[in-house]
Amino acid sequence: DGGITQSPKYLFRKEGQNVTLSCEQNLNHDAMYWYRQDPGQGLRLIYYSQIVNDFQKGDIAEGYSVSREKKESFPLTVTSAQKNPTAFYLCASSLQGATEAFFGQGTRLTVV
Amino acid sequence: GESVGLHLPTLSVQEGDNSIINCAYSNSASDYFIWYKQESGKGPQFIIDIRSNMDKRQGQRVTVLLNKTVKHLSLQIAATQPGDSAVYFCAENQGSARQLTFGSGTQLTVLP
Numbered sequence: 001d002g003g004i005t006q007s008p009k010y011l012f013r014k015e016g017q018n019v020t021l022s023c024e025q026n027l028n029h030d031a032m033y034w035y036r037q038d039p040g041q042g043l044r045l046i047y048y049s050q051i052v053n054d055f056q057k058g059d060i061a062e063g064y065s066v067s068r069e070k071k072e073s074f075p076l077t078v079t080s081a082q083k084n085p086t087a088f089y090l091c092a093s094s095l096q097g098a099t100e101a102f103f104g105q106g107t108r109l110t111v112v
Numbered sequence: 113g114e115s116v117g118l119h120l121p122t123l124s125v126q127e128g129d130n131s132i133i134n135c136a137y138s139n140s141a142s143d144y145f146i147w148y149k150q151e152s153g154k155g156p157q158f159i160i161d162i163r164s165n166m167d168k169r170q171g172q173r174v175t176v177l178l179n180k181t182v183k184h185l186s187l188q189i190a191a192t193q194p195g196d197s198a199v200y201f202c203a204e205n206q207g208s209a210r211q212l213t214f215g216s217g218t219q220l221t222v223l224p
Binding site: 006033035040041042043044045048058090092099100101102103104105106108 | 121143144146153154155156157158161201203205211212213214215216217
């Protein structure tokens with residue numbers, strides 16, 4: 001089945017540790033995005049990438065890093081510099097110029 | 113600043129009734145407005161979108177209305193079913209990468 005897959009579904013991290021969230025899509029989409037969602041709130045854009053080996057900061061990029069070495073993959077690293085990393089993280093992809101973005105099922109990150 | 117927001121955080125309707133979810137926006141330069149449905153613990157799912165040069169668009173059991181004069185967007189769901197219970201987000205399209213700005217969401221609860 002075509003789609004966008006995030007892993008793991010739940011992730012626990014100790015304070016001071018970096019952690020990487022996986023996002024893979026087999027939809028042949030050029031554009032990929034990472035959003036953060038806090039309880040009772042909408043989604044906020046962390047990073048986005050329109051093409052391989054290129055990405056741009058979104059509204060809340062501080063404390064996060066990404067890479068786009070392959071079209072199918074857009075991993076997000078939550079670094080120890082992120083002051084409040086506990087949240088629900090959503091990855092999405094879309095065709096260039098499309099209005100419809102396809103979302104993964106999310107990764108819930110908890111700092112313990 | 114520009115923003116997308118929702119009038120009501122919660123909405124309860126009887127099964128079989130019609131639902132109307134409202135959204136206010138402030139960026140009159142947006143090209144598209146999109147409605148997403150998010151079930152608990154899952155990623156948002158695209159419902160319907162509308163271009164800024166349209167005032168109405170219909171889908172299966174859903175209708176989106178756009179009133180540019182008062183910068184208001186609404187999603188109408190006909191014959192609401194229990195499976196419609198979810199959080200509904202409106203979002204506006206910004207920028208060339210088609211990244212989206214989301215509102216905070218409305219929780220729709222369908223009562224038996």
